[in-house]
Amino acid sequence: MNSSSLRALALEYKSLQEEPVEGFKVKLLNDDNFYEWSVGIFGPPQTLYAGGYFKATMKFPQDYPYSPPSIRFITKVWHPNVYENGDLCISILHPPVDDPQSGELPCERWNPTQNVRTILLSVISLLNEPNTFSPANVDASVMYRRWRESNGRDNEYPNIIRKQALQAKLEAEKEGIVVPLTLEEYCLKPKTNPNNQEPQLDMTDFYDDFDDDECSESETESQNGDGEDSGNAE
Template structure:
């Protein structure tokens, strides 16, 4: 497929997904997109109630490759989050964001990696799951992984102390953004009315064809250093 066709296909897929997430939000997240570039999204992640991250507000960027959805986006946290599956530079390490290649050395099954049937919605749900239960078998942050296991086993409380400190700092970010962070299950769970899927798709199609991109904006996205291919 020609690169320009792949880019158009990616823009169409992202436009449909963005509309879906805005009309039927995923609980625990906010999603916004730069007006001038559909390939860069900002995600606000609320710490799930009942976990160490409760009350926290962690921002991350999603950068999509021109070949999306055939290749995964890259997710990187903007503010600090101490977690076994987050590198020191903020990049998230999770199987669903790994390219669909056969790598027996990784310890991951091909079915756990990215495939074109995945979406931003499944990524966000996977992140929530990861906050609740980190993957310590192949950690991105070894120290955090050791501390997490010690905390779970009642050896020491260092992991909880660090996370709670970061949660408090993140509240300042939420205040600056004018965001009210949900603290209870009732606030956290999104209540919404179901809409006919066909109507949503028709509206999304109309929005897509009305969505115009300036050529210099497309070039900026295309030549971004972060291509969306995470490790």
């Protein structure tokens, strides 16, 4: 076991427990193994995935952070960049090799400055803004493009996503997980304590790495679904 990678993962995990980020929750699959994490991703409000709680596993290599982890969804996710077996395909998790055939720039791929926070925030962005140029799920990609090009008249794609999000929400509720349904619930606002000390965040809710305007702007963009290139597939 690589002691430097273990230390890096332990520090990241501790940081995410002490200062969670809006949009996802993480825990260890086994308390004695920092190389396999359980991840729960909340569907952003005002998007097709609103209300959903999508579970995945994240596995880290022994030389992390020099090599990227892998992510596999356990919850069924119909998406252009998710393989049938649940494996996620996104540029940020691709090794930084020179591959002209992929259509990806080296700067779009993995580098050691990335971390779990940046990975999962990229995944959340990718959910509502898939890359359809080199999809992992061709049928989902075709269906997504047909929906976009029909200006919402063809509802096959959104109907599937909303059905999966609803099912995922019901499963989350069985586990006692509260899923945020509004932007206010999803993006926590800093609160000042009664003693007029430094602003504190409510430990019972989600934490926000961004200010309110940035979070609201991000969700608005996700609602509009104007981008397709936030994450590139293989």
